[in-house]
Amino acid sequence: MARASVREQIVDAAYEQFHRHGYNACGVKLITDSAGVPKGSFYNHFASKEALALVVMERYGDTRRVPELADRTVAPLARLRAHFEFLAADIEKYGYERGCVFGNFSNEAADHSPAIRDGLVTAFATWAAAVADTIREAQADGSVTTTQDPEVLGRFLVNAWEGAIVGERAAKDGSAFAAFFTIAFGTLLS
Amino acid sequence: MARASVREQIVDAAYEQFHRHGYNACGVKLITDSAGVPKGSFYNHFASKEALALVVMERYGDTRRVPELADRTVAPLARLRAHFEFLAADIEKYGYERGCVFGNFSNEAADHSPAIRDGLVTAFATWAAAVADTIREAQADGSVTTTQDPEVLGRFLVNAWEGAIVGERAAKDGSAFAAFFTIAFGTLLS
Numbered sequence: 040m041a042r043a044s045v046r047e048q049i050v051d052a053a054y055e056q057f058h059r060h061g062y063n064a065c066g067v068k069l070i071t072d073s074a075g076v077p078k079g080s081f082y083n084h085f086a087s088k089e090a091l092a093l094v095v096m097e098r099y100g101d102t103r104r105v106p107e108l109a110d111r112t113v114a115p116l117a118r119l120r121a122h123f124e125f126l127a128a129d130i131e132k133y134g135y136e137r138g139c140v141f142g143n144f145s146n147e148a149a150d151h152s153p154a155i156r157d158g159l160v161t162a163f164a165t166w167a168a169a170v171a172d173t174i175r176e177a178q179a180d181g182s183v184t185t186t187q188d189p190e191v192l193g194r195f196l197v198n199a200w201e202g203a204i205v206g207e208r209a210a211k212d213g214s215a216f217a218a219f220f221t222i223a224f225g226t227l228l229s
Numbered sequence: 230m231a232r233a234s235v236r237e238q239i240v241d242a243a244y245e246q247f248h249r250h251g252y253n254a255c256g257v258k259l260i261t262d263s264a265g266v267p268k269g270s271f272y273n274h275f276a277s278k279e280a281l282a283l284v285v286m287e288r289y290g291d292t293r294r295v296p297e298l299a300d301r302t303v304a305p306l307a308r309l310r311a312h313f314e315f316l317a318a319d320i321e322k323y324g325y326e327r328g329c330v331f332g333n334f335s336n337e338a339a340d341h342s343p344a345i346r347d348g349l350v351t352a353f354a355t356w357a358a359a360v361a362d363t364i365r366e367a368q369a370d371g372s373v374t375t376t377q378d379p380e381v382l383g384r385f386l387v388n389a390w391e392g393a394i395v396g397e398r399a400a401k402d403g404s405a406f407a408a409f410f411t412i413a414f415g416t417l418l419s
Contacts, residue, residue, distance in 0.1 A: 061253065061336065061337055063251065063253040063254040063337075064253040064337070136340040137340070138336055141399075142336065142392075145396070145398045146251065146328055146332065146333055146336045146337070146395060146398065147251055147253075147254070147336070147337065149398045149399050149401075150326040150327070150398065156399055156401075159399035160400060163396060163399055163400070187415075187416060188411075191408050191411050191412065194396070194404070194405065195389070195408040195409060195412040197392075198389065198392040198393050198395060198396040198405050198408065198409070199385070199388065199389035200392065201391075201392040201395040201396065202332075202387075202388040202389050202390065202391040202392020202393065202394075202395065203388050203389075203392065205332050205335045205336060205388060205391040205392065205395070206335070206353060206384070206387070206388040206391065208335045208339045208340065209335045209339050209346055209349035209350050209353055210350060210353070211339075211346075215384065215388055218381050218385040218388065219385060221378075221381050221385070222377070222381065222382060222385040222417065225377075226376070226377060226416070226417065227416065
């Protein structure tokens with residue numbers, strides 16, 4: 040099998056390093072060192088760290104299992120639970136270190152980079168809309184009450200999930216995620 | 230009036246700069262330049278940036294109006310609403326730039342600094358307990374249903390608030406906060 044291209048090695052390394060260190064603490068040199076490529080090669084492939092961050096955000100989004108929220112072979116409420124359980128396991132496996140790339144970039148880069156901010160707005164909107172569509176299905180099959188606007192609740196849950204990660208990075212014991220599941224599935228999606 | 234001590238000038242500047250730039254993007258030189266003091270003077274007053282961050286966290290906590298949550302001259306549900314409305318206004322006034330110092334530090338520093346992580350655990354726990362106590366009062370006066378555990382709901386709401394900030398730093402239009410108020414006060418605290 041051919042060796043990954045330099046560009047691909049840089050994206051792989053950046054994916055790992057942005058996730059681990061966040062945006063500001065992760066410089067081009069850290070990325071190229073981690074990729075095992077010369078720092079000078081970076082600018083042959085990317086105009087800036089920001090441009091690379093946009094590629095990483097897109098790739099990260101592809102791993103969030105958002106399309107599975109539309110899988111009608113599974114009951115909608117079970118799909119919602121599986122979605123957030125997957126996300127929780129993905130944070131837990133790193134001992135609650137690292138966070139969500141979207142959340143990290145919102146905190147660190149959205150104020151300073153219009154391009155990253157635009158990417159985040161799209162990512163959060165796509166994700167919240169998929170959650171809202173699944174809530175709507177769950178309301179239609181009677182597993183979730185219809186008292187709440189699915190769009191508002193979808194937006195709220197996506198943000199509340201990001202906040203559970205914030206709490207969990209401090210607590211590192213699963214208690215913030217547990218509170219999320221209790222209220223989200225015990226009250227809001229019931 | 231006497232000029233603020235160098236230590237005080239450093240804390241004031243750090244409070245501002247940590248809030249604006251987060252932990253990693255805010256170095257000692259940025260803080261001392263912003264304070265108008267020589268960089269060398271920093272280590273006369275603080276052992277490290279981390280030690281200063283702990284002082285800033287404590288001062289920030291003092292501004293979050295957590296004691297007002299126990300003010301029994303105001304109805305408990307009104308107190309909860311006033312609390313989150315104050316926090317929302319405090320973010321909105323910066324055009325949704327900056328965030329919560331606790332949330333920023335959780336994302337950026339909790340993985341790497343045990344001291345900051347300990348401070349965050351205490352700050353979030355104190356805050357969530359004050360919210361829980363107020364929910365308990367609201368349950369007792371009948372303004373909030375007793376179906377939810379006040380401790381779990383308090384914890385959830387504090388985290389959901391942090392997540393609303395994450396969403397708002399991308400959206401910057403008030404929509405994430407609006408979703409928080411709709412679900413928190415329309416469903417969870419009703």
